[in-house]
Amino acid sequence: MSTSTLPAAPPARPVAGATCCAPLTREPLSAEDAAVLARSLKAIADPARLRLLSLVAAHAGGEACACDLTEPLGLSQPTVSHHLKVLVEAGLLTRDKRGVWAYYAVVPEALDALAAVLTTTPADGRAARP
Amino acid sequence: MSTSTLPAAPPARPVAGATCCAPLTREPLSAEDAAVLARSLKAIADPARLRLLSLVAAHAGGEACACDLTEPLGLSQPTVSHHLKVLVEAGLLTRDKRGVWAYYAVVPEALDALAAVLTTTPADGRAARP
Numbered sequence: 001m002s003t004s005t006l007p008a009a010p011p012a013r014p015v016a017g018a019t020c021c022a023p024l025t026r027e028p029l030s031a032e033d034a035a036v037l038a039r040s041l042k043a044i045a046d047p048a049r050l051r052l053l054s055l056v057a058a059h060a061g062g063e064a065c066a067c068d069l070t071e072p073l074g075l076s077q078p079t080v081s082h083h084l085k086v087l088v089e090a091g092l093l094t095r096d097k098r099g100v101w102a103y104y105a106v107v108p109e110a111l112d113a114l115a116a117v118l119t120t121t122p123a124d125g126r127a128a129r130p
Numbered sequence: 131m132s133t134s135t136l137p138a139a140p141p142a143r144p145v146a147g148a149t150c151c152a153p154l155t156r157e158p159l160s161a162e163d164a165a166v167l168a169r170s171l172k173a174i175a176d177p178a179r180l181r182l183l184s185l186v187a188a189h190a191g192g193e194a195c196a197c198d199l200t201e202p203l204g205l206s207q208p209t210v211s212h213h214l215k216v217l218v219e220a221g222l223l224t225r226d227k228r229g230v231w232a233y234y235a236v237v238p239e240a241l242d243a244l245a246a247v248l249t250t251t252p253a254d255g256r257a258a259r260p
């Protein structure tokens with residue numbers, strides 16, 4: 001999926017961790033990178049939002065209707081909507097409005113970017129373990 | 131390391147994520163696991179604490195004296211002490227008092243456990259991507 005032919009389009013979804021950072025234990029984190037990373041982590045540092053990410057990913061086709069997410073969480077619909085909005089704004093979920101319902105899908109790259117920053121054994125094999 | 135012979139001992143250090151969870155995108159997270167995981171993520175969802183983890187890991191021998199962590203962060207010593215305490219309580223740092231100073235080291239297993247929960251491509255090769 002390329003967006004290079006749409007130069008005037010605003011960034012549709014900020015991908016968490018995409019602009020930052022080297023693995024945490026490989027080199028000292030700058031203040032700027034730490035702020036960006038903390039923002040992404042705050043978006044997932046919530047039990048309801050973690051469960052929403054997990055529920056959406058577990059759904060058939062990796063996509064879930066908002067209408068299917070309220071009941072398993074046992075939270076009110078406005079509360080679930082709020083948490084979904086936080087996750088979309090953090091670039092962890094995409095939102096696609098079809099008819100009266102919105103459908104959500106996990107952005108695997110965003111979760112993988114966070115995992116890559118935290119791991120002490122990066123995929124490139126360069127051990128960052130202290 | 132076994133603690134089975136020390137039934138009366140309090141847990142020396144809770145290891146973040148050690149008791150939970152399967153990768154987020156592999157199966158729906160239970161409410162209990164979500165609460166445990168959110169607690170660990172909250173401990174690192176802070177710019178100062180992320181920088182502390184990174185600074186400690188970057189130090190010679192992977193261990194840093196509290197006395198060397200205040201200046202690079204530009205925060206007061208009590209504030210740094212508070213953040214270090216949160217990280218120790220979350221099992222992300224160990225603390226070793228020697229003489230007048232405390233020395234901190236990163237717990238790689240704790241960071242790796244968090245990374246393993248977030249990644250959509252688990253190390254065992256079973257793709258969890260939605």
